[in-house]
Amino acid sequence: xxETAEKTAEVKPKDGLLSKKNRKLLIDPLDGNNPITxxxxxxxxxxxxxxxxxxxxxxxxxxxxxTACSNVVISMLRNSIPSRIRIIVQxxxxxxxxxxxxxxxxxxxxxxxxxxxxxxxxxxxxCIVMGRLEAYAMANKPWPSFLDGLGNGxxxxxxxxxxxxxxxxxxxxxxxxxxxxxxxxxxYMGNGLLMLPAGACIIVxxxxxxxxxxxxxSEDH
Amino acid sequence: xxxxxxxxxxxxxxxxxxCAIALALASLGLKPFQDANKELEKKQNxxxxxxxxxxxxxxxxxYKKRVKSYVIDFNGKMLEGKVAEDIDVVAEYxxxxxxxxxxxxxILSEDGSKSEYFVLPVYGFGLWNDIWGFVALKGDLNxxxxxxxxxxxxxxxxxxxxxxxxxxxxxxDKKIFEGENLASVIMAKGELGGGDASVEAFKGKDHEIDGxxxxxxxxxxxxxxxxxxxxxxxxxxxxxxxxx
Numbered sequence: 001x002x003e004t005a006e007k008t009a010e011v012k013p014k015d016g017l018l019s020k021k022n023r024k025l026l027i028d029p030l031d032g033n034n035p036i037t038x039x040x041x042x043x044x045x046x047x048x049x050x051x052x053x054x055x056x057x058x059x060x061x062x063x064x065x066x067t068a069c070s071n072v073v074i075s076m077l078r079n080s081i082p083s084r085i086r087i088i089v090q091x092x093x094x095x096x097x098x099x100x101x102x103x104x105x106x107x108x109x110x111x112x113x114x115x116x117x118x119x120x121x122x123x124x125x126x127c128i129v130m131g132r133l134e135a136y137a138m139a140n141k142p143w144p145s146f147l148d149g150l151g152n153g154x155x156x157x158x159x160x161x162x163x164x165x166x167x168x169x170x171x172x173x174x175x176x177x178x179x180x181x182x183x184x185x186x187x188y189m190g191n192g193l194l195m196l197p198a199g200a201c202i203i204v205x206x207x208x209x210x211x212x213x214x215x216x217x218s219e220d221h
Numbered sequence: 222x223x224x225x226x227x228x229x230x231x232x233x234x235x236x237x238x239x240c241a242i243a244l245a246l247a248s249l250g251l252k253p254f255q256d257a258n259k260e261l262e263k264k265q266n267x268x269x270x271x272x273x274x275x276x277x278x279x280x281x282x283x284y285k286k287r288v289k290s291y292v293i294d295f296n297g298k299m300l301e302g303k304v305a306e307d308i309d310v311v312a313e314y315x316x317x318x319x320x321x322x323x324x325x326x327x328i329l330s331e332d333g334s335k336s337e338y339f340v341l342p343v344y345g346f347g348l349w350n351d352i353w354g355f356v357a358l359k360g361d362l363n364x365x366x367x368x369x370x371x372x373x374x375x376x377x378x379x380x381x382x383x384x385x386x387x388x389x390x391x392x393x394d395k396k397i398f399e400g401e402n403l404a405s406v407i408m409a410k411g412e413l414g415g416g417d418a419s420v421e422a423f424k425g426k427d428h429e430i431d432g433x434x435x436x437x438x439x440x441x442x443x444x445x446x447x448x449x450x451x452x453x454x455x456x457x458x459x460x461x462x463x464x465x
Contacts (some may be wrong), residue, residue: 018323076283080232081232082224082228082229082232084224084229085229085232085233088233092236092240094239095240096240096244099244099247100243100244103247103248103251104247104251106251106258107254107255108254110255110258110262217256
């Protein structure tokens, strides 16, 4: 009795909402398959919007929402999309979500939307979004696609926040606009290099180096 | 799988329609919020030329309490029935100077008894695109209390610096009249050090401020914008000065 019960239990939940396979979709892009540091996608915006933490967080949220929602829609349509125009269909869906995010930011987070300026619109060109649609959503069910989108958004956001943390802290001596060094009584002159995109490039490089030293990833294999 | 052309075309049409309708609805629904933000930002910019705004919440109250706004024409005549906040400065900028409707935002003192500052909108063209802002004159209608500039597409790090405090603070305490002549304030070419050094270097000069290195044409645009718009307000200012 016990044995048969166990067997059916084993077969039945082959794909729970957060089964091992699905959890992997969420967690993998954070480290082992990170879109920025491993796949080296989405670098442009990672350099542009990471001068301060706040816009970086909103950008991360924006990309996550767009990737996840576009993944779901494309996944639902995947069997009906004519293969000859699939890239255009994907673009249309991505643009739809990007414009929605942009409009909502303008309505409720005006300051942030001004800081992000054109970069919200440029989420459309972020290779991560299109990459996930082509590589995953076109061939998988909506729920796993949603998780895949979330995971990749988080992986992107994680790097963005790390870069922004160092840039804001050492570039302007503050975190979320709060003057950390001044509050601690330490005189600190901001590092001008970190305020420039070049500084972000260096930080991204260091992150990639540290990550690969830790997990032994190499392009060769 | 190869679909027929009819299927592809129908698919495209339906997709386009669905996306367009969704976006149109979102735009309609969100427009009131976006407009409210823009209006608040304008009020904040007006007030920022004369005081430090700590948070956005207080802008509405202060504006309501201390700003008296009205519209004049080129000859300094009050235009009755016009609301300064509703004047589209961009549309007015495109007209000839003599035909423009000119809003004025008068900032009253804390107790509301006298007018402390006069804030004038200005609009012009930089290197790549439009530049605009507000100039606040002190009660003597001659000394600049502060300016606030914005731009649409000046080069980051060069012309875009006009939107920063570092450049704007250079206008403080400059004079726009030299005797009876409208001399305006001219931005020099080249830059003497930037930051405080730039303010210090032009301290004795009433009508000139330090330039922006690498952004001479944006600087010329600023100079032309001030000259153009202060010229529009000249008759009003002179009449007002003669009265007091």
